[in-house]
Amino acid sequence: MPAMDPENALRRAVEAGLVVRTADPLNAETPISELIASVVTPTARFFVRNHFPMPVLDADTWRLEVGGLVERPLRLGLRELRRMPTMTIAATLECAGNGRALLEPAVPGERWGLGAVSTAEWTGVPLAEILDRAGPRAGAREVLFRGADQGTVEGHAEPIRFERSLSLGEARRPDVVLAYAMNGEPLPVQHGFPVRLVVPGWYAVASVKWLTEIEVIERAFAGHYQGEKYVYETEQHGVLVREPVTLQRVRALLVEPRPDEQVARGELTVRGAAWSGEAPIARVEVSVGEGRWQDARLLDAPDHGWRWWELSTSVDAPGVTTVRARATDRLGHHQPEHPAWNRLGYGNDAIQAVRVNIV
Ligand SMILES: Nc1nc2c(c(=O)[nH]1)N[C@H]1C(S)=C(S)[C@@H](COP(=O)(O)O)O[C@H]1N2
Numbered sequence: 001m002p003a004m005d006p007e008n009a010l011r012r013a014v015e016a017g018l019v020v021r022t023a024d025p026l027n028a029e030t031p032i033s034e035l036i037a038s039v040v041t042p043t044a045r046f047f048v049r050n051h052f053p054m055p056v057l058d059a060d061t062w063r064l065e066v067g068g069l070v071e072r073p074l075r076l077g078l079r080e081l082r083r084m085p086t087m088t089i090a091a092t093l094e095c096a097g098n099g100r101a102l103l104e105p106a107v108p109g110e111r112w113g114l115g116a117v118s119t120a121e122w123t124g125v126p127l128a129e130i131l132d133r134a135g136p137r138a139g140a141r142e143v144l145f146r147g148a149d150q151g152t153v154e155g156h157a158e159p160i161r162f163e164r165s166l167s168l169g170e171a172r173r174p175d176v177v178l179a180y181a182m183n184g185e186p187l188p189v190q191h192g193f194p195v196r197l198v199v200p201g202w203y204a205v206a207s208v209k210w211l212t213e214i215e216v217i218e219r220a221f222a223g224h225y226q227g228e229k230y231v232y233e234t235e236q237h238g239v240l241v242r243e244p245v246t247l248q249r250v251r252a253l254l255v256e257p258r259p260d261e262q263v264a265r266g267e268l269t270v271r272g273a274a275w276s277g278e279a280p281i282a283r284v285e286v287s288v289g290e291g292r293w294q295d296a297r298l299l300d301a302p303d304h305g306w307r308w309w310e311l312s313t314s315v316d317a318p319g320v321t322t323v324r325a326r327a328t329d330r331l332g333h334h335q336p337e338h339p340a341w342n343r344l345g346y347g348n349d350a351i352q353a354v355r356v357n358i359v
Pocket residue numbers: 046047048049050051052093094095096146147148149162190191192204205206207208209210
C-alpha cells in the first residue's frame with residue numbers, strides 16, 4: 001500500500017509550526033502558545049499521532065466494508081457515504097499520552113508535552129445510521145474498527161493493523177461520526193483520509209483513521225492497542241491493576257501567559273481552554289503565585305469540544321511567579337495537584353503551572 005513520504009510529511013508539519021516529537025512515523029503537537037480563542041484549531045496546526053506509516057488511500061477505489069454479525073453486510077464507496085444523512089460536530093481530540101513528558105519517574109512512550117490536543121469540526125455520516133442499515137444480529141456485543149495502516153509491534157511476530165472497538169451501546173451514541181471532512185474540507189491524509197471515526201469525549205485512540213472495515217463481533221476485543229496499550233496500569237497493594245483508557249479526564253490548558261514570558265506589572269490576562277469527556281465544563285479557576293483561586297469567565301460553549309475561558313487579574317510584585325489553572329466539570333470531576341502516575345503514562349490531567357517573570 002502506498003504510504004505518505006515521511007520527509008514530505010515532516011516538512012509540512014514544520015512549516016505549519018507543529019512541534020515535532022518523532023519524524024517517522026510523524027508525531028507532532030499543536031503549538032499551544034499560537035492557539036487563539038476559537039473553537040476549532042486550524043487543520044494545519046492540529047496535532048498528529050501515528051503508530052505506523054500513513055497510508056495514502058485512493059478516493060475512487062476505497063471501500064468501507066461493514067460485516068461480521070450483521071443482517072446485511074455493506075460495501076460503501078465515498079460517493080455513497082456522501083449521499084447519506086450528514087452531521088457536523090465540534091469535538092476535541094486529545095491523545096491519552098498528552099502530558100506524558102511531565103510524569104516522574106519517566107515512563108516509556110512518546111514524550112508529549114501538553115500539545116497533543118486539538119479541536120475540529122467534523123462532518124460525516126452518523127455511525128448509528130450505518131449500523132442501522134447493516135442491522136446487528138442477536139449476540140452482537142462490540143463494533144470493531146480497522147484502519148488501513150499496519151506494521152510490526154513488540155510481542156507480535158506478524159504485522160498488525162490499527163484496530164479498536166467500542167461496545168455496541170457506545171457505537172450507537174448519536175454523536176459518533178464517520179467523518180470525511182474536517183473544518184469544512186476533505187480530511188487530509190495525516191488525519192485519516194478518506195474517512196475516520198470520531199468518538200467525541202473519548203481519548204483520541206478510539207477515533208480510528210483511514211477506516212476500511214467495521215466488524216460487528218460477539219466477543220470483547222483485546223487487540224494490541226486495546227488490551228496491551230492504552231491501559232492504565234498501576235500497582236495497588238502489590239497487585240497490578242489494569243483499566244482501559246476511555247473518556248478524557250477533565251483538564252484546563254493554559255495558553256496565555258506563555259511559559260517564561262516577561263509580564264509587565266499591572267493587569268494580567270490569563271486565557272486557555274478546558275474540556276472533559278465525562279460532562280460539560282462547570283468552572284475554571286486561576287491562581288497566581290500561591291494566591292487564592294479566582295473564577296475565570298467561560299466563553300461561548302460549542303455543544304461538544306473544549307471551552308475557552310479567561311480571567312483578568314493584576315500582578316504587582318516583581319519576580320518569578322507561577323500561574324495555575326484548574327477545571328471542574330458538571331459531575332464534579334476535578335484535577336489533581338500531581339499526576340496520577342501509571343506505567344504507560346496515560347491520562348495526565350494534573351493542574352498545569354506556567355512560570356512567568358513579572359517585571
Ligand atoms: N488508523 C489509525 N488510527 C488512529 C491512530 C493510528 O495510529 N492509526 N492513532 C490514534 C491516536 S493514539 C490518536 S491520539 C489519534 C490522533 O489523531 P490525529 O492524528 O488526527 O490528531 O488518532 C488515533 N487513530
